[in-house]
Amino acid sequence: MKPIIIRTIAELRQEISAYRRRSSYDQKVGFVPTMGYLHDGHASLLRKSVSDNGLTVLSIFVNPIQFGPGEDLDKYPRDEERDIRVATEAGTDIVFLPSVQEMYPQSRVTTVTVAEVTDSLCGASRPGHFDGVATVVAKLFNIVQPDRAYFGMKDAQQVAVVTRMVQDLNLPVEIVPCPILREKDGLALSSRNVYLGAEERTQALQLSKSLSQVEEWIMEGMTATQIIARLKAEIEFFPLADIDYVDILTYPELTPPNGELPLKEIDVSLLVAVAVRYGKTRLIDNKLLNPSEVGADLCFAK
Amino acid sequence: MKPIIIRTIAELRQEISAYRRRSSYDQKVGFVPTMGYLHDGHASLLRKSVSDNGLTVLSIFVNPIQFGPGEDLDKYPRDEERDIRVATEAGTDIVFLPSVQEMYPQSRVTTVTVAEVTDSLCGASRPGHFDGVATVVAKLFNIVQPDRAYFGMKDAQQVAVVTRMVQDLNLPVEIVPCPILREKDGLALSSRNVYLGAEERTQALQLSKSLSQVEEWIMEGMTATQIIARLKAEIEFFPLADIDYVDILTYPELTPPNGELPLKEIDVSLLVAVAVRYGKTRLIDNKLLNPSEVGADLCFAK
Structure with a gap:
């Protein structure tokens, strides 16, 4: 109807x-x-x-x-x-x-x-x-x-x-x-995706690719500071990427966790968030996780 | 019940x-x-x-x-x-x-x-x-x-x-x-009135007394600037009065009217508002009027 x-x-x-x-x-x-x-x-x-x-x-x-x-x-x-x-x-x-x-x-x-x-x-x-x-x-x-x-x-x-x-x-x-919905190749759905040129869109796939690795990096014992640096390096490897921010914050308070502790030792929900311009188009993406539950199913419900 | x-x-x-x-x-x-x-x-x-x-x-x-x-x-x-x-x-x-x-x-x-x-x-x-x-x-x-x-x-x-x-x-x-409710002698009801000493209370009666004269002053052709000055003089005649503000503004926008025009020529609702300290007690009082309707019954309903 x-x-x-x-x-x-x-x-x-x-x-x-x-x-x-x-x-x-x-x-x-x-x-x-x-x-x-x-x-x-x-x-x-x-x-x-x-x-x-x-x-x-x-x-x-x-x-x-x-x-x-x-x-x-x-x-x-x-x-x-x-x-x-x-x-x-x-x-x-x-x-x-x-x-x-x-x-x-x-x-x-x-x-x-x-x-x-x-x-x-x-x-x-x-x-x-x-x-x-x-x-x-x-x-x-x-x-x-x-x-x-x-x-x-x-x-x-x-x-x-x-x-x-x-x-x-x-x-x-x-x-x-x-939960975030994604294209088959991982790009987070956004009304702004229509602005992306073909090459921009290809390079932008790194956002979801890198975010999907964060859980592994946490299990390997990396700190927030290390993960942020690694995310930035991977995203900037692609020349059209112009990073606005890459950050890891507690969720939903959005305050920085201790950047020098291995994240797997921190028992609090964390938001890994990125905003990156490809040409004139600013894309955002993120991953919400609780480091102590990495590996378990994530649930976005309240 | x-x-x-x-x-x-x-x-x-x-x-x-x-x-x-x-x-x-x-x-x-x-x-x-x-x-x-x-x-x-x-x-x-x-x-x-x-x-x-x-x-x-x-x-x-x-x-x-x-x-x-x-x-x-x-x-x-x-x-x-x-x-x-x-x-x-x-x-x-x-x-x-x-x-x-x-x-x-x-x-x-x-x-x-x-x-x-x-x-x-x-x-x-x-x-x-x-x-x-x-x-x-x-x-x-x-x-x-x-x-x-x-x-x-x-x-x-x-x-x-x-x-x-x-x-x-x-x-x-x-x-x-x-509408504002008042004591028999004109003092606007306020929870803060209990703070007033006897002499403070007597001197504070000037607020409602002066405000009740504003309509007359408007009919006499006074401007906002003149009325504000006269209100201040009458209130400050009493030595315990410490004026916070005396003002005339359009209502409900609360912007100043043309201060140099006789108010009876202005067709807009006006708020005449005062705030005065008597000792430690800050009192407020006001009168809402439409100068072009002065003399007619005032209505506070929407």
């Missing part, structure tokens, strides 16, 4: 509130906020929401306030028709497609800021980015009022930021982190 | 959600957030909520993060027993009395900031104050999820800040501003 397409906040609230009124208490509302140009990673979030909830709402909104000056807001890829097709196939009930005017009708004076977890990684290289993310996610949560919201772990720091915001502001929503 | 006393977020959510499930759609939840030490101003908010809604929730929480260093957090007056009596008499259904640990269980990293409307008045004299207010009100709104929330216009800037936050973050709650 085709989803209902809604472009205004008032209509969306009416639709969801009508659903709540006609449904029993245990029929929940699931929400997948996206910037559109959906790939199978997004589709996997939608499918998970459809299987968990009675109503699934997808939002598609390229949020201007999370882009910095000189970033790719204007050329961020869009394809509404294809997005609706993907949403339909995944079983989505409502697609919310607000305009910028609908989301920001007046000058924005209210900002939600999440400190500390935004100091590192993308927060450090994209100043103000996570203020924009936290603010729009808070808005969307207040508009949709979902019981559960689904986020991909490719943006692991975003999941950490949103989770902390939900705790600190007592937002009545459960955050469900979902 | 005595209200239910609740001290944890989980219990409060359970109680309100049970009410929602057993009630019809038009039975609303009203919410009165306070810092306790209730006076008849608070009671009037509670009575209004009780008359408008099926369920009225009062919160009493002296919010540490809205007090600056050197402010009166530690000696802020508290009297739980009397507060519960006032709440009972007003017909309150639930009194929410969370501990600081319950509201801030971990280091606070998330802040809601409302810019512009916080630049003037109390926002200028109490840096960070309105970040603390906006953050705790957002938390309380997310915890209680009320349909309507009631605020006294004595804290007119607070009403402007909360209203703007609700708009910007799409919080699903209606803000209901309610």
